[in-house]
Amino acid sequence: MPKNASNDRKLVVLEAAQFQALLRALQDGGYSTVAPTLKEGAIVYDEVATVDELPVGKTDEHAGGSYRLKTRKDKAVFGYVVGPHSWKKFLHPPTLRLWQVRRNGNGLEFVHTQEQPPKYAFIGVRPCELSAMQIQDKVFMAGEFADPIYQGRRENAFIVAVNCSQAGGTCFCVSMKTGPKAQSGFDLCLTEVVEKKSHFFVVEIGSDRGAALLQDVPHSEATPEHLQKASAAVEQAASQMGKTLDVSDVKDLLYRNAESPHWEDVARRCLGCANCTMVCPTCFCTTVEEVTDLTGGNAERWRKWDSCFTSDFSYVHGGSIRTSSSARYRHWLTHKLAAWDDQFGSSGCVGCGRCITWCPVGIDITAEVQTIRSSETSKPK
Amino acid sequence: MNQMNSNPMLPRSFAINRVLKETYDTFTLDLAPAQRHTGFSFAAGQFNMLYVFGVGEIPISISGDPNDPGRLVHTTRAVGTVTKVMDKLKLGDQLGVRGPYGTSWPVAEAAGHDVVIVTGGIGLAPLRPAMYELLSHREKFGSVVLLYGARTPEDILYKREVKKWRSEFDLNVHVTVDRAAGGWRGNVGVVTAMVPKAPFDPYHTIALVCGPEIMIRFTVMELRKRGVPDDKIYVSMERNMKCGIGLCGHCQVGANFVCKDGPVFRYDRIKNLLEIREV
Structure with a gap:
């Protein structure tokens, strides 16, 4: 987990041809290198050994309920935005054994499943995703009880961020002030520049660990021309945002509109499939399952990702608290954009757009907020 | 930390x-x-x-x-x-x-006040420790009132203890049941109906309320009618919980985790939420 020290960070240039050297340096440092790969028609984060496994020359097109991979004209290594998965699957595993218990006569012997936290190097972490990690840090590590699984993995992680040089059709990080340029929370941050005759990364060094790693990777000083091209690329992304979300007073707006008829309108479209919560890089809910063996002498407790869109999520004796889809969508959206701020000190949304892209019916968080906002101005109280 | x-x-x-x-x-x-x-x-x-x-x-x-x-x-x-x-x-x-x-009943803060406990059914269980505390420092409090409602006489929890509390000179214990067969000569009706006549000074009272959410809502209505301010009313909430330590998200209500910000809440801090359906 990088600790960003100074404000005037050093910038160097890494030629695209040397990208493999960066991977190797990380692997030599004992890291499992995890990066975007092509899997099942999508860009999916997975362990990689070489740069060839990255989606070089690919891009993605996003719209509500629609995702398509396309081939680019160039050989950009990071010429796309975000796929369905976020890095949370590595820091907050989708399924995890918490402990085992053995029956011994009448007695119970609990055995802690002690995890040796894996040492991941995350390569290609987008600025919105960095923000999502910082948001989950508050959920899992800032309270009275820390999640030891998340904490162990997070503190070990080496982060190579990548600034966005293009935006997707469902991106709105500019509205959420999380991108397209990473501000903090990385060891190294790359900005890719692809031109006819040159292909390089401007690398911002965000930590001592990042600086130390670069000693083993051939690089050169960044010239003003390099820097100008890199910042032009990021500015281009900022100007391409597919969506915008007006977050001014959004907290009070949603608190005021708990009984808005619009929630019913969303519920008529929502399938309750929970996709939005699975793809969201900040959603953190889990349930637990008991597993027993055939002898009846051993049991295990497993933790699994859960979603507030399922009907038994809020079950207490007598029934579920939130029986209707409208109440569940309201719960999710109001938590994400309003209550999260009161609870954890920031918005729970980073503007990555995944919940829009991966909603099978294309429900759009930005549009729903806008509808609530305009319904209010057209019918003042 | x-x-x-x-x-x-x-x-x-x-x-x-x-x-x-x-x-x-x-x-x-x-x-x-x-x-x-x-x-x-x-x-x-x-x-x-x-x-x-x-x-x-x-x-x-x-x-x-x-x-x-x-x-x-x-x-x-x-x-x-x-x-x-x-x-x-x-x-x-x-x-x-x-x-x-989780959080606890404000027993220490209640010193110098009357204390009224309003509870229904198994809601008496989380309030019994508060009763023990009140009784072990009885001299610190004004009048202590327990209003308890059960579905039927057979559902009355801690029957022997409730009877014993009822026989104390410095406790006001009132029990009611929703319905009763022959033989029951006690109160019949909802617990909230006992609030208007209960012997406490509403301007110097701490109220502790636990029961089904519908009972909480009506009890709070009656307490407010008597003049008990919102910030002197404490309620205990129930939600689905998987972890109990603020990590699983199941007990989220508004900006709170019931497991760590509750289960005991000061009413004025959650009253907006309790007024929303399916929150």
């Missing part, structure tokens, strides 16, 4: 020292640590996560005496998957225990 190297999800083994059938569907378990016999300190109103082997883990409020840390007491109703199996456990069987978690 946080406890890095321990696993806050891992229960400790506790053995059942006593099983007490309270009513036809409720029972009380006295537990003691299976390993070392250290005491279990808690504050009135807090809960534990109780794990039944191979079945699951659920939040149950602690219903024993905070001044008697040698006995860890829980009363529960056999209604769910876990509690039905828990009901079958015998003396010497072991459970997993994590806790104590």
Whole structure:
């Protein structure tokens, strides 16, 4: 987990041809290198050994309920935005054994499943995703009880961020002030520049660990021309945002509109499939399952990702608290954009757009907020 | 701050020292640590996560005496998957225990005030520790009133203890039932109906309320009619919980986790939420 020290960070240039050297340096440092790969028609984060496994020359097109991979004209290594998965699957595993218990006569012997936290190097972490990690840090590590699984993995992680040089059709990080340029929370941050005759990364060094790693990777000083091209690329992304979300007073707006008829309108479209919560890089809910063996002498407790869109999520004796889809969508959206701020000190949304892209019916968080906002101005109280 | 190297999800083994059938569907378990016999300190109103082997883990409020840390007491109703199996456990069987978690009743802050407790059904269980505290420092409080409602006379929890409290000169205990067969000559009706005439000074009272959410809402209405301010009313909430320590998200209500910001809330801090359906 990088600790960003100074404000005037050093910038160097890494030629695209040397990208493999960066991977190797990380692997030599004992890291499992995890990066975007092509899997099942999508860009999916997975362990990689070489740069060839990255989606070089690919891009993605996003719209509500629609995702398509396309081939680019160039050989950009990071010429796309975000796929369905976020890095949370590595820091907050989708399924995890918490402990085992053995029956011994009448007695119970609990055995802690002690995890040796894996040492991941995350390569290609987008600025919105960095923000999502910082948001989950508050959920899992800032309270009275820390999640030891998340904490162990997070503190070990080496982060190579990548600034966005293009935006997707469902991106709105500019509205959420999380991108397209990473501000903090990385060891190294790359900005890719692809031109006819040159292909390089401007690398911002965000930590001592990042600086130390670069000693083993051939690089050169960044010239003003390099820097100008890199910042032009990021500015281009900022100007391409597919969506915008007006977050001014959004907290009070949603608190005021708990009984808005619009929630019913969303519920008529929502399938309750929970996709939005699975793809969201900040959603953190889990349930637990008991597993027993055939002898009846051993049991295990497993933790699994859960979603507030399922009907038994809020079950207490007598029934579920939130029986209707409208109440569940309201719960999710109001938590994400309003209550999260009161609870954890920031918005729970980073503007990555995944919940829009991966909603099978294309429900759009930005549009729903806008509808609530305009319904209010057209019918003042 | 946080406890890095321990696993806050891992229960400790506790053995059942006593099983007490309270009513036809409720029972009380006295537990003691299976390993070392250290005491279990808690504050009135807090809960534990109780794990039944191979079945699951659920939040149950602690219903024993905070001044008697040698006995860890829980009363529960056999209604769910876990509690039905828990009901079958015998003396010497072991459970997993994590806790104590959550906020507590403001017993210390209530000093110098009248205290009115309004509760229904098994809601008396998380309030019994508060009763014990009030009784052990009786001189610190003004009048102490317990208004308790049960479905039928057979559902009255801690019957012997409630009778004993009723016989004390310095306690006002009123019991009502929703419905009764012949033979019951006590109050019939909802517990909220007893609030208007209960002997407490509304301007110098702390109210502790626990029961179904509908009962909480109507009780608060009656308390406010008497003039009890919102910030002197405390309510205990119930929500689905998987972890008990603010990590699983199940007990989210507004900007709160009921497991750590509750279960006991000062009413003025959550009243906006309680007014929303399916919140």
